[in-house]
Amino acid sequence: MTDGRPSRGVLITLEGPDGSGKTAHAEHLRAAIAATGREAVLVREPGGTPAGERIRAILMDRDESSVRLTQRADALLFMAARAQLVERVVRPALERGAVVVSDRYLDSTLAYQGFGGRLGVEELLPVGRFATGGLRPDLTVLFDVPVEVGLARKTAAETTRFEAHFDRAYHERVRAGYLALAAADPDRWIVVDATAPEADVLEAARAAVLGFLAGGTRRA
Numbered sequence: 001m002t003d004g005r006p007s008r009g010v011l012i013t014l015e016g017p018d019g020s021g022k023t024a025h026a027e028h029l030r031a032a033i034a035a036t037g038r039e040a041v042l043v044r045e046p047g048g049t050p051a052g053e054r055i056r057a058i059l060m061d062r063d064e065s066s067v068r069l070t071q072r073a074d075a076l077l078f079m080a081a082r083a084q085l086v087e088r089v090v091r092p093a094l095e096r097g098a099v100v101v102s103d104r105y106l107d108s109t110l111a112y113q114g115f116g117g118r119l120g121v122e123e124l125l126p127v128g129r130f131a132t133g134g135l136r137p138d139l140t141v142l143f144d145v146p147v148e149v150g151l152a153r154k155t156a157a158e159t160t161r162f163e164a165h166f167d168r169a170y171h172e173r174v175r176a177g178y179l180a181l182a183a184a185d186p187d188r189w190i191v192v193d194a195t196a197p198e199a200d201v202l203e204a205a206r207a208a209v210l211g212f213l214a215g216g217t218r219r220a
């Protein structure tokens, strides 16, 4: 194992600001990978384990008066859910040789809490390494969408405290943070324009993922 990664499997993460539509594409991508004959496992963050889903319920609580998490506690809960998911689900799947598609991963904490909440990437990275045991994604697809487009896509029913309580500037920092992370590591990231028609977005992501798995070049 080097850089914390079991040698056989592949970890693909999906990232994006709120309303990027990535979750709608996640199951299609899993199915496209499975159609190539590989085991494909889809997980989501925060959640994906019984403990992780309970942590998710705290994190997504719209009644902030009952929870009142500090920013650091908030970041650590995302990390705790991630640690549980990695050890219980992701690593075992990678050790079997599966392709794991994760709807959000450590880069979400870097973009939201690090850039959005201004906790800082440098402070969060060591915590992230601890939580994941150093497990890094092989490929990350960023579904990029301008803030006003993303937030307009969210219905009232879907609105969590993330859309309800953070201002426009917070979301602008999240998006800019994602683009900075992607620019800093272009070998790992591909950026898909998520304002395109849904079928085109899915096709771009599908081509990138299948191309990567086939050992070919990536396509944005």
Ligand code: TMP
Residues within 6 Å of the ligand: 018, 023, 045, 046, 078, 103, 104, 105, 106, 108, 109, 110, 112, 113, 162, 163
């Ligand atoms: P979702 O919309 O993909 O289900 O994500 C739920 C919300 O949680 C979304 O607003 C992004 C936020 N989030 C963070 O702030 N930090 C994290 O580490 C993760 C995984 C999600």
